[in-house]
Every structure is written in C-alpha cells, then in structure tokens.
Amino acid sequence: MSPTLEKALTAPHKLEYTYKRSLGPVLSPFFTALRDRRILGVKRRDGRVMVPPKEYDPDTSESLDELVEVSDEGVVTSWSWVATPRRQQPLDRPFAYALVKLDGADTAFLHVVDAGDEGNMETGMRVKARWADETTGMITDFVFVPA
Amino acid sequence: MSDANEAANEPIAVIRTPISLDYHYSAGQSASRFLRAIAQGKLLGQKCPVDGRVYFPSRGACPQHGVTFGDEVVELSDKGTVVTFSIVRVPSENIPLELPYITINVLLDGADTILIHVLDAKLEDVRMGMRVQAVWKPKEEWTTSTANILYFRPIDEPDASYDSYKEHI
Ligand SMILES: [Zn+2]
Numbered sequence: 352m353s354p355t356l357e358k359a360l361t362a363p364h365k366l367e368y369t370y371k372r373s374l375g376p377v378l379s380p381f382f383t384a385l386r387d388r389r390i391l392g393v394k395r396r397d398g399r400v401m402v403p404p405k406e407y408d409p410d411t412s413e414s415l416d417e418l419v420e421v422s423d424e425g426v427v428t429s430w431s432w433v434a435t436p437r438r439q440q441p442l443d444r445p446f447a448y449a450l451v452k453l454d455g456a457d458t459a460f461l462h463v464v465d466a467g468d469e470g471n472m473e474t475g476m477r478v479k480a481r482w483a484d485e486t487t488g489m490i491t492d493f494v495f496v497p498a
Numbered sequence: 499m500s501d502a503n504e505a506a507n508e509p510i511a512v513i514r515t516p517i518s519l520d521y522h523y524s525a526g527q528s529a530s531r532f533l534r535a536i537a538q539g540k541l542l543g544q545k546c547p548v549d550g551r552v553y554f555p556s557r558g559a560c561p562q563h564g565v566t567f568g569d570e571v572v573e574l575s576d577k578g579t580v581v582t583f584s585i586v587r588v589p590s591e592n593i594p595l596e597l598p599y600i601t602i603n604v605l606l607d608g609a610d611t612i613l614i615h616v617l618d619a620k621l622e623d624v625r626m627g628m629r630v631q632a633v634w635k636p637k638e639e640w641t642t643s644t645a646n647i648l649y650f651r652p653i654d655e656p657d658a659s660y661d662s663y664k665e666h667i
Contacts, residue, residue, distance in 0.1 A: 357527070359526050371515070379510060383510045
C-alpha cells in the first residue's frame, strides 16, 4: 500500500480519428446538390423515395441510382428537444432533433430544427430548410426552421 | 470542411468526418511518481515482489501476478541494449523525424521490460545487441514528460551478448 499519496498528475488527452469518407455514386450527388441548396432522394423500384438516398434497396438489396429532387420543406414526424446542447452538437443554443419527412419523400430523416423554444415544436408541424449563406456540400449546409 | 472540392463546380466525392475525443487523463499514483522523477532526469522502474522482475516505466501493479508494487522504486540507467529495431520509411503525422529513421526496442540496464524509442544512427550501423544511451533535452526544458528524452544514440561499448536480451525479442 502507498502511505505517501501525492496528487496524481493530469493532462488533457485528445484522441482524433481524421477520417475522410469517399462518397460513391449516390451520396456524392446528394452532397453536391446540398451545395446548390437542393435535396436529393433516391427512387426505389416501387416508386417510393428515400431521403437521404441509399445505394441499395433495404428490402430487395437491388442497387439504386435514380436520384430525384424533393422539396426542402416537410413535416415533423417525431422530435426530441435538446435543452442543453453539448460542445460539437450542431447548434450552441437549445434545438430539436427531429425526423422530417420532406414533401416528395416517403421516408423521414433526422436533422436539426432551430425552433427557439420547445413550445414551438409539435409533431405534424411544417418545417422548411434554412440554408447557410455559404454552402460547402455538408449536411450542416442547412437546418430546419418552423415554416 | 469538404476539402479536395475547391472548385465550386466539381462534384463532391470526399468529405472529412473527423472524430475527436477529448479526455482529461489522470496518470494515477505510480505513473505520476514516474513522471515527477523524469522531470528530475531520473528513470524509475518498479520491482515485482513475486519474481523480482523490474518493470519500466513504473506502474501500480504487476500485469503478470496482479500484485501491487507498493512504494519501492528502482532507479535505472539511461543506457541500454537494442533488442530489435525497425527502419521507418513511411511518415506519421505526429512524428516529426526526417525519413528514414530507426525505431528501437531498447532494454534499459536494470530493467526487465523494453522501451520503444528512436535511435539516431546510420542505418547500416544499427544491430541487435548494440549499446545505446538516451539523449536528453537541455535540463532547463525538462517537464513531467517522457519527451525529456529526445532519442537514443550509440555508445562506444562492446555489443551485449545475445543471451542477455533474447527473452525480450
Ligand atoms: Zn510479477
């Protein structure tokens, strides 16, 4: 046993994985379109549209490549309020993570709603994209706001 | 942050998705003692009470027998023997050395565990059994960090016998 306890030394320790992702034939057009303030989905053989697009049909595993543009407005199907955002979250003020089904899409996708106050959030509410002044082809090029 | 897409009309083929984990690391009692000693230019190991093997750097418990090491420390020499080595010809982001360079597994005199470090020597000279010594930063730059040792360099001593380091290969 140690009778002579001293204060243990501490230091910040930053572990970083500097990943780069190669986007491939479906997600590359999706991110490229974001830069142009447009949102793309992919059409399945049965006509349903998935946003964001996937490279393969989740039921049949067929490869998919028919990209279609959808609206940048839609409906909140589910949401969760983030009252105290953490560092590295998309906004530094309270916001909602919501599943948003865009007009023209058959699936909802998870993104940020900058609603100001939890009282402004409601399932079924309409939201629209608010685009950054300068878009770079990242998902952070837009957030949703109440429409 | 979408690099490689400087031209506004180029399709975006690659995105950067870095993950960064910010820890606040606590060294604990034993490693803190080791680090405080290295700030004084001393290299501390600890002896296992079961088999007497000396572990370097010092740590809280024996990884083989699971017993605590207590307060007894062993001060080691900054001289040692190259057990194995590797010539590095591929750059790493955090190692600011000119290529090619030599990494060594060095067995410090008095220790029973190896230390991985770099060796400043001609590529054609490095060999197993070579005797080496630590080159330290100027004393006024010493901190509680293993970076106080810059690298090792060969010393003018006869090579160690194979038997003296073979169990560490
Ligand atoms: Zn032991």
